[in-house]
Amino acid sequence: MDEIISTLCELEASSYHLVTDKTVGRLHAPTVFDRLVGEAPTRLWVVEDGESAKSVSTVEQLAHDMVRAGIDRGGVIVAVGGGVIGNLAGLTAALLFRGVRLVHVPTTLIAAADSVASLKQAVNLPLGKNLLGCYHKPTAVLIDLGFLQTLPAAQIRSGMYEIIKNALTVATENIPLLESGLNPNAIYSDSEFAVIVKAGLLAKQKVMLVDKCERRQALAFEYGHTVGHAIELAANGRVPHGEAVGLGMIVAAKVASRLGRLKEADLELHYRLLRLNGLTFRLPAGVSVATVMALLRTDNKRGYVSARPEQVAMILLEGLGAPAGPVDRPLILVEASLIQSCIKECLVDIEDVSYDENRL
Ligand SMILES: NC(=O)c1ccc[n+]([C@@H]2O[C@H](COP(=O)([O-])OP(=O)(O)OC[C@H]3O[C@@H](n4cnc5c(N)ncnc54)[C@H](O)[C@@H]3O)[C@@H](O)[C@H]2O)c1
Numbered sequence: 001m002d003e004i005i006s007t008l009c010e011l012e013a014s015s016y017h018l019v020t021d022k023t024v025g026r027l028h029a030p031t032v033f034d035r036l037v038g039e040a041p042t043r044l045w046v047v048e049d050g051e052s053a054k055s056v057s058t059v060e061q062l063a064h065d066m067v068r069a070g071i072d073r074g075g076v077i078v079a080v081g082g083g084v085i086g087n088l089a090g091l092t093a094a095l096l097f098r099g100v101r102l103v104h105v106p107t108t109l110i111a112a113a114d115s116v117a118s119l120k121q122a123v124n125l126p127l128g129k130n131l132l133g134c135y136h137k138p139t140a141v142l143i144d145l146g147f148l149q150t151l152p153a154a155q156i157r158s159g160m161y162e163i164i165k166n167a168l169t170v171a172t173e174n175i176p177l178l179e180s181g182l183n184p185n186a187i188y189s190d191s192e193f194a195v196i197v198k199a200g201l202l203a204k205q206k207v208m209l210v211d212k213c214e215r216r217q218a219l220a221f222e223y224g225h226t227v228g229h230a231i232e233l234a235a236n237g238r239v240p241h242g243e244a245v246g247l248g249m250i251v252a253a254k255v256a257s258r259l260g261r262l263k264e265a266d267l268e269l270h271y272r273l274l275r276l277n278g279l280t281f282r283l284p285a286g287v288s289v290a291t292v293m294a295l296l297r298t299d300n301k302r303g304y305v306s307a308r309p310e311q312v313a314m315i316l317l318e319g320l321g322a323p324a325g326p327v328d329r330p331l332i333l334v335e336a337s338l339i340q341s342c343i344k345e346c347l348v349d350i351e352d353v354s355y356d357e358n359r360l
Pocket residue numbers: 021022023024027028049050051054081082083084085086087107108109110111114115118119120121122130147148149150151152155158240241242
């Protein structure tokens with residue numbers, strides 16, 4: 001915390017604008033605010049929790065409040081929260097005066113180990129996730145691992161799914177660490193979190209160094225997100241982002257296996273890692289396969305490759321750490337009917353499928 005405050009002060013902002021949500025606004029943001037307010041003009045802006053706040057109207061409200069409070073081009077916007085707050089503060093920082101400085105102080109595992117390393121800032125439209133956004137580079141990312149200890153287990157698992165995803169797609173060297181370290185109860189010490197966050201960030205860095213806008217090789221980070229985003233949207237806030245991605249990964253692995261691209265052993269590793277992180281392989285209650293299929297049409301990877309209406313562009317693996325397709329465009333067109341049958345096979349009927357537990 002001392003370093004967070006001193007690093008923020010070194011930026012010599014004309015004013016600091018902390019953005020947080022209600023939960024972090026109770027737990028951690030006041031600690032940062034109380035320490036900073038004695039040093040420089042500081043405001044704390046609190047938005048509603050959750051994905052539904054990730055809208056253009058919240059960005060407009062934040063920008064409005066900050067301008068009214070006197071922010072100028074020398075101001076610094078500080079995201080104190082999870083990935084939603086990172087995106088909201090990030091997009092506001094990108095747009096205000098066509099760009100003011102942004103600092104991330106992540107408080108969820110997903111934000112600390114994954115999203116802060118991305119330049120992508122976006123909000124949702126009712127028609128789909130992350131459809132409205134741009135790129136904006138943070139000036140600093142300052143992590144206090146102690147913040148992660150107040151996360152509910154579901155949120156820790158959610159972040160862990162992204163780390164599993166990065167290990168399966170681009171950082172296979174992290175697989176042994178995950179196999180030995182993951183636990184379904186999601187109880188981790190600060191030092192375990194340190195190892196995990198570092199592994200997550202290094203995995204991200206590997207690819208971001210060659211593709212900082214995540215439009216080529218780094219599309220691999222979207223593994224599991226095609227079906228995952230559709231499930232997340234359909235569940236309307238009831239399924240954490242990472243869990244939806246976990247479900248999406250298992251569908252993607254099944255699709256790859258049905259296309260003869262992924263070996264059985266690699267599919268089993270997907271099941272094993274996801275199960276170690278507590279995945280139950282079920283569509284959330286009230287979410288039908290038909291709804292998920294309809295939402296797949298709004299996937300924001302559409303247009304990278306020309307597809308027929310009945311095709312969906314997906315990230316698939318040909319092996320561990322080996323995304324299928326051209327290295328700078330790892331997308332494969334998949335028939336919607338195949339995705340539909342894989343969702344049914346993996347996520348709906350899983351309890352009926354005689355999957356050999358011992359083999360996993
Ligand atoms: N920019 C990117 O490239 C990128 C990458 C990954 C994810 N994301 C985005 O991030 C979002 C998901 O991130 P998230 O899971 O962090 O969501 P989130 O920000 O909604 O946080 C999840 C919940 O945890 C609570 N919370 C946050 N910190 C806490 C703490 N320390 N203790 C207790 N509760 C705490 C929040 O109040 C919230 O209710 C999605 O919108 C996703 O699209 C963006």
